[in-house]
Amino acid sequence: MAALQGANEQASARYAAALAAAPADQGIATQAMRHGVITSNWGLALDGARALERQNALPIDARFLLAAEAFRAHDWRAARAQIDAIERDQSIGFTVPVLRAWLAFGAHEGDPLAALSAAGANGPAAGYAAEHRALLLVALGRPEAQAEMLAAAR
Numbered sequence: 001m002a003a004l005q006g007a008n009e010q011a012s013a014r015y016a017a018a019l020a021a022a023p024a025d026q027g028i029a030t031q032a033m034r035h036g037v038i039t040s041n042w043g044l045a046l047d048g049a050r051a052l053e054r055q056n057a058l059p060i061d062a063r064f065l066l067a068a069e070a071f072r073a074h075d076w077r078a079a080r081a082q083i084d085a086i087e088r089d090q091s092i093g094f095t096v097p098v099l100r101a102w103l104a105f106g107a108h109e110g111d112p113l114a115a116l117s118a119a120g121a122n123g124p125a126a127g128y129a130a131e132h133r134a135l136l137l138v139a140l141g142r143p144e145a146q147a148e149m150l151a152a153a154r
Contacts, residue, residue, distance in 0.1 A: 008035075008039040008041075011035060011039075012035060012036070012039060012041045012044050015028070015031060015032040015035050015036070015044060015048075016032065016044055016047065018032070019032045019044075019047055019048060019051060023051050023054075024051075024055060026052060026055060026057050029048045029049075029051035029052045029055075029057075030048065030052065030059075031048075032044055032045075032047060032048035032051075033045050033047075033048025033049050033051075033052065033062060033065070034048070035048075036048060037065070042069075045065055046065060046066070046069055049062050049065045049066055050066070053066065060086070060089040060091060060092055061092065063082055063085055063086050063089075064086070066078075066082050067079055067082035067083060067086065067099065070082055071102070071103075071106060074106065076103060076106065076107040076109075079099075079103050079106075079107075080103060083096060083099045083100060083103060086099065094119070094123070094124045094125035094128065095125075095128065096118070097115055097116050097117075097118040097119040097125060097129055098116065098119070098125075098128055098129055098132045100115040100118070101113065101115035101116045101129075101132060101133075101136060102132070102136070103115075105136060105139060105140070112136050112140070113133060113136060113137075113140075116129045116132065116133050116136070130151070130152045131152045133148060133152070134148035134149040134151070134152040135149075137149075
């Protein structure tokens with residue numbers, strides 16, 4: 001009820017307490033995760049996602065939360081495991097080349113731009129990869145980054 005009334009901090013505290021009291025309750029974990037995402041409560045969102053993952057009930061799109069946390073923590077092994085899990089689901093598998101490119105960049109393992117080549121030139125991954133290619137060029141400090149950014153924006 002608190003969430004519906006805009007009392008997000010109070011609702012977050014209640015979701016956290018409910019999740020701590022019943023960590024195996026998938027409904028509570030899902031609601032806690034969603035509330036955490038909506039209110040930018042990173043800790044609550046992750047707690048809900050981890051509870052769902054322990055029960056093999058994590059929605060595939062929520063796997064991005066765990067991948068993002070691994071990236072944020074520079075835990076490249078965990079990031080790799082999350083990307084592998086994303087790859088196993090065909091509905092969002094198109095994101096994998098981009099995720100692997102950023103993993104290569106963050107972990108300093110190989111050429112991040114080469115990882116993007118797995119996206120192919122056509123299909124849903126192509127545009128996504130082109131945008132991230134431009135961002136990677138900026139991150140790498142490459143001189144062609146500006147032209148790539150303009151091309152990706154078109």
